[in-house]
Amino acid sequence: MLKRTGYLLLLFPVGLVTPLGALGIALVLFALSLLVNRRLSYIDGLLMVLAGIAAFSWLTVDSYARSFIDTHSGAYFVFLMVLRFLYVCREDFLEFVATLPLYHYALLGAVYLLVQLHVGYTYEVGGLEVFAMIRLMIVRRQRNLLFAMLMVYLLLMFAISTRSTPLAVALLIGVIYLLDPPRILMRAAYLAVLIITPLMGYIMMTPGVPEALSGLDDNAAIRYEMLKGATSTMGLDELLFGSGFGTPFRDPNFDYLFSHPLLNEQYWVHQVSSHNSLFDIFFRFGLPVYIAFCLKFMGCLNLLQVSNKHYYMLMFVALYSLYVNAYLDSTRLSHIFSIFVAGGMFTLAPRAVAATRSVLPEIPSHPSMKGLR
Numbered sequence: 001m002l003k004r005t006g007y008l009l010l011l012f013p014v015g016l017v018t019p020l021g022a023l024g025i026a027l028v029l030f031a032l033s034l035l036v037n038r039r040l041s042y043i044d045g046l047l048m049v050l051a052g053i054a055a056f057s058w059l060t061v062d063s064y065a066r067s068f069i070d071t072h073s074g075a076y077f078v079f080l081m082v083l084r085f086l087y088v089c090r091e092d093f094l095e096f097v098a099t100l101p102l103y104h105y106a107l108l109g110a111v112y113l114l115v116q117l118h119v120g121y122t123y124e125v126g127g128l129e130v131f132a133m134i135r136l137m138i139v140r141r142q143r144n145l146l147f148a149m150l151m152v153y154l155l156l157m158f159a160i161s162t163r164s165t166p167l168a169v170a171l172l173i174g175v176i177y178l179l180d181p182p183r184i185l186m187r188a189a190y191l192a193v194l195i196i197t198p199l200m201g202y203i204m205m206t207p208g209v210p211e212a213l214s215g216l217d218d219n220a221a222i223r224y225e226m227l228k229g230a231t232s233t234m235g236l237d238e239l240l241f242g243s244g245f246g247t248p249f250r251d252p253n254f255d256y257l258f259s260h261p262l263l264n265e266q267y268w269v270h271q272v273s274s275h276n277s278l279f280d281i282f283f284r285f286g287l288p289v290y291i292a293f294c295l296k297f298m299g300c301l302n303l304l305q306v307s308n309k310h311y312y313m314l315m316f317v318a319l320y321s322l323y324v325n326a327y328l329d330s331t332r333l334s335h336i337f338s339i340f341v342a343g344g345m346f347t348l349a350p351r352a353v354a355a356t357r358s359v360l361p362e363i364p365s366h367p368s369m370k371g372l373r
Helices: 002-010 019-036 042-060 069-088 090-099 102-119 127-138 143-160 165-179 183-204 209-214 218-231 236-241 266-271 277-285 287-296 309-324 334-348 350-357
Strands: none
Touching: 002 019, 002 090, 019 069, 019 334, 042 069, 069 090, 069 334, 090 127, 090 334, 102 127, 102 143, 127 143, 127 165, 127 309, 127 334, 143 165, 165 309, 183 218, 183 277, 183 287, 183 309, 218 277, 236 287, 277 287, 277 309, 309 334
């Protein structure tokens, strides 16, 4: 019952979640995880390291910057606390996702659409969409029907939203599901994005590139300038160890192509991220941590052995979400990224596969055992 309560909390419509609400969800799930299993895991170690970085940042920045440490680090704490819950409940989590009746997915989709009509502009991929993609990956039964439901839902969401996100996600899912691109092509594209991310600020400063890109879209243009301003603050120490918390996201005095409060005003350069969570992980923690994050949480090693197209579908949507909706820069969204990671990691765990096999006889097996096929 405790675990099921936690799973239902993850299905709460993300459009109604506030930063404080997301923190509340994370604390409840963390408490539930301790009731389920109090033994220390590597996630507990990461939480302690994160707390140490936050404490060190507190000692090394001025009093003004200290006021931003909570907002800079909060999303990472939420991510790890929710991930701990999903880690200790991973077998039951897969069972819940896979056995939830399809009409429940449909009813929840209707609720999400009604919420979207209420909140208007805001739309980000929420727990329902990630649950549906995980189910597509681990259960063959009624797979085409669930895919059709998910596509209709996303297209309806696009019709009532002013954002292009639901259409982009629908295209990603549709192309992978229907066209089934070659695995080597998807692996190359996925890994290329991860590899190029730390270099993006330098690329944007190449003569002629900023001017060419800035004319494409106003929203994109300011994001390019954000990456340039952030990169300009990074010396060797920052490249290796990161900038820590409390420091500004970019230099307000950098020679930007245009002036904007988000680029030039002290409060906003401390408060608003570059809206690219992968880049900001590199920026805050340095290159070694960024590499470790990609290997562990972005499934880079799994890509070398997994052939199931639905796994790629999940991870490409996660990658897109980190790039455009800042899922690890926003406290109100980072718990959703925990579900992405759970789907990418725990569906491949031999123990989880074995535990669900009696309930889900059609769940794919692991290749190393031999993987998701």
